[in-house]
Amino acid sequence: xxxxxxxxxxxxxxxxxxxAIHEVPLSDLVMRARVFDMTHKKPLEPIGPExxxxxMKKNGMKLEPGDGAVVWTEHSANYYTRPDFGDHRQFIxxxxxxxxxxxxxxxxxxxxxxxxxxxxxxxxxxxxVLLGGICMLQVTTNLKRIAEGEWYVCAFPINxxxxxxxPLRAFAARA
Numbered sequence: 001x002x003x004x005x006x007x008x009x010x011x012x013x014x015x016x017x018x019x020a021i022h023e024v025p026l027s028d029l030v031m032r033a034r035v036f037d038m039t040h041k042k043p044l045e046p047i048g049p050e051x052x053x054x055x056m057k058k059n060g061m062k063l064e065p066g067d068g069a070v071v072w073t074e075h076s077a078n079y080y081t082r083p084d085f086g087d088h089r090q091f092i093x094x095x096x097x098x099x100x101x102x103x104x105x106x107x108x109x110x111x112x113x114x115x116x117x118x119x120x121x122x123x124x125x126x127x128x129v130l131l132g133g134i135c136m137l138q139v140t141t142n143l144k145r146i147a148e149g150e151w152y153v154c155a156f157p158i159n160x161x162x163x164x165x166x167p168l169r170a171f172a173a174r175a
């Protein structure tokens with residue numbers, strides 16, 4: 001499947017005119033990481049614009065167009081620890097997703113299994129991010145390791161022609 005495990009969603013997933021996996025150049029999948037520490041959030045707590053702004057202010061960080069917006073929740077520690085681990089998680093609000101999209105990152109990168117509120121079937125985060133031409137790298141691990149210092153995230157998806165997403169190898173490299 002295109003959307004399981006650590007994977008990349010591309011705009012084509014929600015936008016028939018957006019780039020598919022095979023159309024995203026590898027040069028676009030190497031990006032400076034800007035980590036938004038949301039580890040203080042508990043499962044089922046929302047992450048909105050004020051949370052992102054607070055994280056930026058706390059760290060003196062600026063998210064530039066083309067950067068990777070890393071939303072670190074430490075949810076990866078919960079993978080497979082309970083039957084509902086995919087729904088028992090923090091989530092990005094629709095407003096939070098729209099806020100991120102206005103900053104035009106290359107990708108939203110997260111350790112979350114899903115990005116939006118588990119009960120919301122309208123997928124507002126996918127709509128805001130993917131329709132904004134931004135990729136989403138989901139279900140990552142070890143984000144704590146890149147929480148400090150300068151890092152780049154590199155993503156190498158399986159090259160699926162007309163793919164809406166793809167499993168991948170992702171790693172971080174110190175800048």
